[in-house]
Amino acid sequence: MNNANQPLIFEITKPGRVGYSLPELDVPETELTEYLPTDYLRVEEPNLPEVAELDIMRHYTALSKRNHGVDSGFYPLGSCTMKYNPKINEVVARYPGLAHIHPLQDESSVQGALELLFDLQEHLIEITGMDEVTLQPAAGAHGEWTGLMMIRAFHEANGDTQRTKVIVPDSAHGTNPASATVAGLETVTVKSNENGLVDLEDLRSLVGPDTAALMLTNPNTLGLFEENILEMAEIVHGAGGKLYYDGANLNAVLSKARPGDMGFDVVHLNLHKTFTGPHGGGGPGSGPVGVKKELIPFLPKPVIVKNGDEYAFDYDRPQSIGRVKPYYGNFGINVRAYTYIRTMGPDGLQAVTENAVINANYMMRRLAEYYDLPYDRHCKHEFVLSGKRQKKLGVRTLDIAKRLLDFGYHPPTIYFPLNVEECMMIEPTETESKETLDAFIDAMIQIAKETEENPEIVQEAPHNTVIKRLDETQAARKPILKYQEA
Amino acid sequence: MTMHRYLPMTEQDQKEMLAAIGVDSVDELFQDIPEKVRFQGQYNIKKAKSETALLKELSRLASKNADLKQNVSFLGAGVYDHYIPTIVDHVISRSEFYTAYTPYQPEISQGELQAIFEFQTMICELTGMDVANSSMYDGGTALAEAAMLACGQTKRKKVLISEAVHPESREVLKTYAKGQYIEVVEIPHENGVTNLESLKAEMNDNVAAVIVQYPNFFGQIEPLKEIEPIAHQFKGLFVVSSNPLALGILTPPGSFGADIVVGDAQTFGIPSAFGGPHCGYFAVTNKLMRKVPGRLVGQTTDENGQRGFVLTLQAREQHIRRDKATSNICSNQALNALAASVAMTALGKRGVKEMASQNIHKTQYAQRVFQDNGFDIAFTGPSFNEFVVKLSKSVKEVNQKLLEKGIIGGYDLGRDYPELKNHMLIAVTELRTKEEIDNFVEELGDSHE
Numbered sequence: 001m002n003n004a005n006q007p008l009i010f011e012i013t014k015p016g017r018v019g020y021s022l023p024e025l026d027v028p029e030t031e032l033t034e035y036l037p038t039d040y041l042r043v044e045e046p047n048l049p050e051v052a053e054l055d056i057m058r059h060y061t062a063l064s065k066r067n068h069g070v071d072s073g074f075y076p077l078g079s080c081t082m083k084y085n086p087k088i089n090e091v092v093a094r095y096p097g098l099a100h101i102h103p104l105q106d107e108s109s110v111q112g113a114l115e116l117l118f119d120l121q122e123h124l125i126e127i128t129g130m131d132e133v134t135l136q137p138a139a140g141a142h143g144e145w146t147g148l149m150m151i152r153a154f155h156e157a158n159g160d161t162q163r164t165k166v167i168v169p170d171s172a173h174g175t176n177p178a179s180a181t182v183a184g185l186e187t188v189t190v191k192s193n194e195n196g197l198v199d200l201e202d203l204r205s206l207v208g209p210d211t212a213a214l215m216l217t218n219p220n221t222l223g224l225f226e227e228n229i230l231e232m233a234e235i236v237h238g239a240g241g242k243l244y245y246d247g248a249n250l251n252a253v254l255s256k257a258r259p260g261d262m263g264f265d266v267v268h269l270n271l272h273k274t275f276t277g278p279h280g281g282g283g284p285g286s287g288p289v290g291v292k293k294e295l296i297p298f299l300p301k302p303v304i305v306k307n308g309d310e311y312a313f314d315y316d317r318p319q320s321i322g323r324v325k326p327y328y329g330n331f332g333i334n335v336r337a338y339t340y341i342r343t344m345g346p347d348g349l350q351a352v353t354e355n356a357v358i359n360a361n362y363m364m365r366r367l368a369e370y371y372d373l374p375y376d377r378h379c380k381h382e383f384v385l386s387g388k389r390q391k392k393l394g395v396r397t398l399d400i401a402k403r404l405l406d407f408g409y410h411p412p413t414i415y416f417p418l419n420v421e422e423c424m425m426i427e428p429t430e431t432e433s434k435e436t437l438d439a440f441i442d443a444m445i446q447i448a449k450e451t452e453e454n455p456e457i458v459q460e461a462p463h464n465t466v467i468k469r470l471d472e473t474q475a476a477r478k479p480i481l482k483y484q485e486a
Numbered sequence: 487m488t489m490h491r492y493l494p495m496t497e498q499d500q501k502e503m504l505a506a507i508g509v510d511s512v513d514e515l516f517q518d519i520p521e522k523v524r525f526q527g528q529y530n531i532k533k534a535k536s537e538t539a540l541l542k543e544l545s546r547l548a549s550k551n552a553d554l555k556q557n558v559s560f561l562g563a564g565v566y567d568h569y570i571p572t573i574v575d576h577v578i579s580r581s582e583f584y585t586a587y588t589p590y591q592p593e594i595s596q597g598e599l600q601a602i603f604e605f606q607t608m609i610c611e612l613t614g615m616d617v618a619n620s621s622m623y624d625g626g627t628a629l630a631e632a633a634m635l636a637c638g639q640t641k642r643k644k645v646l647i648s649e650a651v652h653p654e655s656r657e658v659l660k661t662y663a664k665g666q667y668i669e670v671v672e673i674p675h676e677n678g679v680t681n682l683e684s685l686k687a688e689m690n691d692n693v694a695a696v697i698v699q700y701p702n703f704f705g706q707i708e709p710l711k712e713i714e715p716i717a718h719q720f721k722g723l724f725v726v727s728s729n730p731l732a733l734g735i736l737t738p739p740g741s742f743g744a745d746i747v748v749g750d751a752q753t754f755g756i757p758s759a760f761g762g763p764h765c766g767y768f769a770v771t772n773k774l775m776r777k778v779p780g781r782l783v784g785q786t787t788d789e790n791g792q793r794g795f796v797l798t799l800q801a802r803e804q805h806i807r808r809d810k811a812t813s814n815i816c817s818n819q820a821l822n823a824l825a826a827s828v829a830m831t832a833l834g835k836r837g838v839k840e841m842a843s844q845n846i847h848k849t850q851y852a853q854r855v856f857q858d859n860g861f862d863i864a865f866t867g868p869s870f871n872e873f874v875v876k877l878s879k880s881v882k883e884v885n886q887k888l889l890e891k892g893i894i895g896g897y898d899l900g901r902d903y904p905e906l907k908n909h910m911l912i913a914v915t916e917l918r919t920k921e922e923i924d925n926f927v928e929e930l931g932d933s934h935e
Contacts, residue, residue: 002595003689005792009604009831013889019832020571025844025921027851028542032735032843035850036868040707048835052571056831060601062575069585077587084492087586093759094575096555097548104897105552106885112550113760121847123531138623138762139817141804156868178804178814182634183665187809219708225518226616255528257519272817280622280821281598284763300661322661326564326626326654327761339544344490345534351488354512355495361515362503375500378515405593416805426614433494436504443545465593466790475786475798479775481617482607 002065003466009059010483012054013049021058023371025087028253031435033359039428047485054390066412066466067281074436077223078413078425079173081251081273086343089276089336098335102307107312109381112309118304118330121288127341128247129260129265130290136300142289142324144179144215149321150291150298151213151242151266152183157298157319160240163212167241169198169418172369185212196222203235210218211241218245218262219252219380222418223360233263242266242295251429252357252380255350265292275337286333287379288475299322355430356381359437366441370386370448370456374420381429387422394468401470403450403461407443491537510569513610514650518667554758558922561912562872563703563897564625564652564750565758569729569841569916572831574755580826588781588820592796600794602783602820605827608719612733612830612838613747615769620781621823622766622815625750626655627729629660629697631779631813632746635669636695636723638812639777644669645695646688648680650702653902659697668694678704678874682712691720699727700739704911705849705872706865710742718743723795729753730767732870734842746770755829756822765822776802778815791841810863844916845871852923859927861934864909874906877933880917881910884933891929 032041051059051235068075075082093099101110137143148166155163166180167188177187188206193199197220207214214236219225226232236243245259245267251274259267260395271277272285279285290298301320302313313328342351364383372386387397401411401424413425428437431476450457462468487497495503500512510516516524535543554567561567578584582597589595589602600618602620609618611691622628633828647664663670673685680698687697696717700708710726717724725746728737731753733739739747752764770778776799784798804811816868832842853863856875864874875921877884881898888895896913899906913924 001635006600007599008600008607010607012820013834017834018836019573019834020569020736020837020841022569022837022844022914023919025847027847027923029847032846035846036707036736039711040737040868042733042735045839046608046734046738048608048611048833048838049831050834050836051831053571053832056573056828057576059831060580060828063597063601063817064580066595066600067581067582067589068584068591068594071581071585075507075587076556079585082587086492086543090579092544092713095545096553097545097546097551098843099757099759100553100555100567100895101551101552101760102559102561102565102567104561104565105894106882106888106889108694109552109889109894112547115550116544125532126529134487136628138819141814142623142627142817145665145814149661151666153803174803174805174808174811175814175816176806177809178811180914181809182662182814183813184667214672227518227520230520230522230740253519255525256516257523261525262523275872278584278821279587281595281602281824282820283587283817284623284819285817289886291849301778322664323654323657324627325659326624326652326658326763329761330623330763331760342532342535342540343537343545343826346490347488348490348493348529348534349531351490351493355493357515358495358500358503358507358512359511361507376877378509378518396548401591401751402593405591410587411591411596420494429494431494462593464792465793466596467593470592470788470794470796471786472796472798475784475796477800479782479798480602481612481775481782481798483604 001466002062002129006062006066007455008483009049012055013051017050018036019051019053034168041287053401073408074432075410076412076426076428077410079248081427081429083276083429085147085276085278086340088343089339093332093337095337110356113313117334118306118311120334123341124269124288124290127413128290129258130267131292131293132296132299133288134299135290135334136325137287138325139283139285140177140268140270140287140332143289144175145182146324147244147266147268147289148179148183148185149264152185153298153321162210164210164212167206167214168209168210169220170419172215172217176215176246197226198226198232200231202230203232203295207235207239207241210237213244214245215244217249217354219249222375223382223383224375224377225380230261248273249381252353254353254354260300266293271333271337274394275342277336281444284330284333286330303367351371352430359428359432363426363437363441367444370445382425382427384420385424386420386454390451392457393451395455397424400447400462402446403458405445405462406464407445411438490507503522504920543918545576550684550721553694557892557894559894560914560926561894561914563911565761566753567758568753570743570755572828573832574828575826577828578821583824584821589797590796599783601793601824601827603785605823606783608827608830609767609769612730612738613728613769614641615747616772616779619621619768619770619776619778622780622821623819624746624762624764625727625765626658626768628748628768629655630659632725633659633668633695633697633744634662635664635777636725637666640722642692642694643667644670644692645697646673646685647694647697648673648675650675650680650704650837651697651699651704652703670682677867679708679867683717687704689716689719691721693722695723695725697725701729701870703866704874705869707868714717714743731820731842745774751826752815754826756825763819763822765819765826777812780818808886847915848918849873855923855927871915875910875912877908877910879933880908888929893929
């Protein structure tokens with residue numbers, strides 16, 4: 001990491017410097033006042049940087065050295081599936097025939113793109129066990145909202161306008177209840193039982209004629225497979241509700257169980273997790289949604305159709321919920337996911353899940369001696385530990401996370417799910433070697449020992465990072481959200 | 487067992503790890519999946535391909551498309567073929583950026599956080615607003631979120647949107663509006679800009695927001711100065727969707743009193759990519775700071791008083807507020823925001839203005855050549871880099887002929903505006919040469935009325 005503080009780009013600017021080379025203007029130039037009314041001609045110039053090309057490259061290279069990615073080191077961030085981002089995906093997404101095509105070109109001139117999207121849909125249909133897939137949603141939360149809008153439209157088409165409640169487990173991602181609200185639905189929370197699974201009795205008491213859907217991540221955010229899934233499906237379907245699958249954790253069940261076979265009616269996938277579209281520092285993602293037959297009419301439009309050897313967009317979808325995004329989704333991410341699926345094939349995808357689950361269980365067993373394991377059973381692709389024992393010694397989970405930074409690791413997800421005290425949620429993924437896992441385990445063991453023998457070193461961590469712990473309260477109380485000249 | 491270049495586990499590793507777990511086989515780890523739903527066998531999908539074979543296949547597939555680099559494009563309608571400084575792709579290919587997650591651990595994410603802070607600053611500079619977030623999916627969903635923010639802020643359930651706003655953004659807005667039980671009323675255009683009389687007629691104290699696009703879908707400059715007092719008359723919000731490149735030359739919406747400015751930064755360093763990923767942006771006045779959807783980066787200090795950056799005001803967001811969050815957005819378009827930042831930095835103060843100015847000059851030149859060759863220009867007000875031409879036959883038919891000559895023609899407005907049948911929306915960016923423009927008009931030949 002680069003320890004030298006990097007000035008803001010606005011602080012290294014020098015009037016007159018340029019970093020561009022525009023084509024020469026080869027048409028007559030006149031005063032802009034001839035074309036634009038003076039009120040609309042900008043007077044005060046935007047204060048953008050003025051730097052030469054090497055300045056720019058050095059600036060961003062310096063910034064990149066103050067950033068940790070999967071390529072920099074282990075990144076066991078639970079529920080985020082920080083696996084290796086294959087380089088071939090980046091090459092394919094940059095082919096001019098994929099990167100430089102316009103979404104509004106005549107369909108006949110983009111048959112290759114449509115073929116790719118259609119084939120990706122076919123692959124995702126098989127992988128999820130659903131009947132149809134849309135690639136329009138831009139990210140997981142966008143997919144959740146799209147799926148819930150379809151469920152709402154389905155109920156409304158049946159005259160069931162009173163179905164406004166979405167049941168969400170207490171361990172669910174925050175996007176689930178937020179998406180329900182944006183879809184005009186209300187959230188009801190169902191409890192987890194002592195085994196970390198949805199409490200069936202509580203679920204039974206919650207369903208009724210107002211149930212729109214149950215949203216579920218399976219395996220759940222504790223990394224545990226909801227083994228009562230068939231009973232749950234029966235309870236929800238019996239009450240006339242739909243079952244929604246949050247695909248955040250699909251990496252745990254490739255070739256092992258398909259949402260469609262578990263009774264789910266709608267599923268969204270995070271192509272930037274399981275299918276290696278890179279996370280990009282927060283996005284872009286892609287959140288395709290798969291549905292069972294009876295929900296097909298409600299898919300967002302347009303839908304890609306194949307007529308003989310020709311592909312086309314079908315806009316004639318009278319029951320569609322409408323468009324959820326301009327154009328057809330985050331195509332570039334879909335291209336990367338497609339490249340990945342074609343790289344892995346059926347055996348590869350099966351090995352992905354098996355290795356991811358072995359890695360997670362191995363880490364869990366080896367760490368169980370040093371940290372509390374709230375749910376002592378086989379996990380799937382991730383598991384949670386509790387820092388309760390360490391907390392008694394004055395070391396919080398936040399401190400453990402910060403101490404891991406000193407070892408060059410990105411820490412696990414912390415304080416989530418909300419139903420585990422001092423939670424650490426660890427997801428190693430299948431692309432990490434046993435040596436990497438062992439080294440991380442050793443670091444965790446060392447931190448557990450430090451907590452007992454020398455807690456200050458953990459409490460005051462990090463020690464080796466480019467910056468110490470930041471004052472987040474100050475940031476929120478007196479927000480400085482842009483550069484202001486001193 | 488399957489060995490693959492992304493899967494380092496060897497048979498020996500597996501044996502040792504299973505022993506440490508205390509199971510005899512991998513299958514034991516999946517016994518919690520009820521047998522009835524356990525998937526048997528393997529997916530019925532295409533077999534894996536070697537690296538070389540897959541590159542070859544996908545390169546062939548890509549070459550089936552007519553791309554904007556082999557052909558000459560006059561297609562815009564929200565997505566533009568612009569100069570992308572070479573440096574952009576080199577910066578965003580630094581894998582410390584593109585393989586990182588959201589910067590929730592600031593001590594090892596200062597690079598990303600600072601880059602976003604710079605992005606927020608540049609968007610504020612261009613739009614003339616106080617606060618900008620770290621990005622949205624795209625211009626269309628950003629516009630829909632702006633409408634939702636306005637409804638939440640004013641506690642009203644109706645928005646007015648000009649028909650001269652991008653048709654696909656309006657469609658997205660209507661889908662979101664259905665979700666939130668918001669009424670959307672479309673205001674017709676006249677001579678290619680929002681009809682102010684119709685707008686006035688619809689205004690009352692139930693209206694949460696007036697939404698216009700600047701420059702609008704037809705390339706025309708909406709009279710923000712006249713619209714602003716109408717929008718604010720009943721204390722609703724004024725929302726402007728803007729192409730940020732145009733704001734290098736045009737008076738920014740912030741100076742006209744806009745409350746929310748949204749749009750797409752695809753014009754800066756982001757390839758068309760068949761419509762995505764692009765980069766929505768979202769900017770507001772200070773008053774609305776705590777209602778903004780999505781992530782915000784703020785400046786603060788560490789224990790030693792060193793300047794640093796963190797995600798801030800997170801109490802607005804879904805992972806804290808759950809069903810009470812201001813939006814459900816989680817992933818955004820961070821890497822594309824980085825691309826836009828690099829392009830805005832490379833172009834800089836001078837380049838953004840020069841590029842915007844070139845767009846105007848080339849578009850004006852193209853309009854003159856069209857007129858000189860007997861074509862009718864539909865709308866005559868001031869414009870940016872697009873204009874509308876009336877043809878004598880269907881745009882689809884014309885475009886098919888043009889494509890044979892290596893030209894990607896303009897957008898068929900008849901798809902969205904029945905009154906504009908046989909009207910083509912033409913975009914002329916700084917990349918189109920005089921020769922290409924002249925040739926385009928020549929190839930269109932006598933397609934005028």
